[in-house]
Amino acid sequence: MFKNFLLFILFIMPMMLKAQHKRRTRDYGVKIGVMQTGKLNSITDVAGVKVGHTTLIKGDSIHTGVTAILPYDGNIFQQKVPAAVFVGNGFGKLAGSTQINELGNIETPIILTNTLNVSTAMDALIDYTLNEKGNENVVSVNAVVGETNDGFLNDIRGRHITKDDVLSAIKNAKDGRVEEGAVGAGTGTVCFGYKGGIGTSSRKLPESLGGYTVGVLVQTNFGGVLQINGVPVGKELGKFSFSNQLLNNLDGSCMIIVATDAPLDHRNLLRLAKRAIIGMGKTGGIESNGSGDYVIAFSTDTASRVAYTAKQPRLTAPAGQEIINIPVLQNDEMSPLFLATIEATEEAIINSLFAAKTVTGRNGNKAESLPLEKVIPILKKYNSIQNK
Numbered sequence: 001m002f003k004n005f006l007l008f009i010l011f012i013m014p015m016m017l018k019a020q021h022k023r024r025t026r027d028y029g030v031k032i033g034v035m036q037t038g039k040l041n042s043i044t045d046v047a048g049v050k051v052g053h054t055t056l057i058k059g060d061s062i063h064t065g066v067t068a069i070l071p072y073d074g075n076i077f078q079q080k081v082p083a084a085v086f087v088g089n090g091f092g093k094l095a096g097s098t099q100i101n102e103l104g105n106i107e108t109p110i111i112l113t114n115t116l117n118v119s120t121a122m123d124a125l126i127d128y129t130l131n132e133k134g135n136e137n138v139v140s141v142n143a144v145v146g147e148t149n150d151g152f153l154n155d156i157r158g159r160h161i162t163k164d165d166v167l168s169a170i171k172n173a174k175d176g177r178v179e180e181g182a183v184g185a186g187t188g189t190v191c192f193g194y195k196g197g198i199g200t201s202s203r204k205l206p207e208s209l210g211g212y213t214v215g216v217l218v219q220t221n222f223g224g225v226l227q228i229n230g231v232p233v234g235k236e237l238g239k240f241s242f243s244n245q246l247l248n249n250l251d252g253s254c255m256i257i258v259a260t261d262a263p264l265d266h267r268n269l270l271r272l273a274k275r276a277i278i279g280m281g282k283t284g285g286i287e288s289n290g291s292g293d294y295v296i297a298f299s300t301d302t303a304s305r306v307a308y309t310a311k312q313p314r315l316t317a318p319a320g321q322e323i324i325n326i327p328v329l330q331n332d333e334m335s336p337l338f339l340a341t342i343e344a345t346e347e348a349i350i351n352s353l354f355a356a357k358t359v360t361g362r363n364g365n366k367a368e369s370l371p372l373e374k375v376i377p378i379l380k381k382y383n384s385i386q387n388k
Helices: 002-020 097-103 115-130 163-171 233-237 266-282 335-355 372-381
Strands: 050-058 062-070 079-090 110-114 144-148 198-204 213-221 253-260 292-299
Touching: 050 163, 062 163, 062 213, 079 097, 079 266, 110 115, 110 163, 110 253, 115 144, 115 163, 144 213, 144 253, 144 292, 198 335, 213 266, 213 335, 233 372, 253 266, 253 335, 266 292, 266 335
Parallel strands: 110 144, 253 292
Antiparallel strands: 050 062, 062 110, 079 292, 198 213, 213 253
């Protein structure tokens, strides 16, 4: 009896765990793009970046949550990171976006949640920032909060997210592997008529091209005609927008977070953010009328951070403090980063679908998981599966 149990522990359980974790595109031999991924194929491959989730599932009606992205572990308000926002389609509520593009930086963690809890997340971010050591005299905070509408599966009118939920996501943020699928801000989302959610991916440039890393995290909740690695999967499955299937005709949104360690200023981060929308388009997303598709791009390069300086009454600035010098990558070096962003965005979106499991939510509404038992044969039919 003990011998059989030991056999189970040593041999059978690891196989079961491996099968349970086989939920990413590359686990099935689907390799999107031509560039190498980072070690974990995750936004956290960009050194310093941390991700935290709070997932709320209560009964059948509450399926929602919060995802926090921290550019680095420290006082972001005091050492702001270069950033930019690009709007693909503006039917959404991205708090803080105008100041990001006006001043060219981010001063808080980035929070993703549902549409009607943006104000709650902002309130929590303000509390978080004001309470950080060194911020005792701060009187203005640009809280950055993005959203998608999870009202199909979630009782969104109940506004169940609390400030503690937001602060918990920040507190629990960590580097390493990022949980994907129906988790955090992706708990109640729907994508291409199937269960969407959180997805992530990364690309690592070779040393000859700078050796920089680009990582992407997405919150998917949009429609279109699904394509995976160039294969018309939605068409083959007969399930796509305007195919007279109500679930797949829902408008939605996609939040895309792009991180890189390349020394980029606001202008080139904006150029980088634009390329993420190309990656979304490669998955078949159409940016429908009711879709809020936003990209936030930031650089973690430590030499590019902008120190906070409190306003002090004075006639003239102290000599030398009126000018800052930061490194900026040449325009001619941007193209590899553009390709990395496109590929990582495309794969992150597909990872969100592969990882998500079927959810039945509010009013019995149901979002089925992507039927991999049908999708994988379709990909093989089009020779889109590579040997592992």
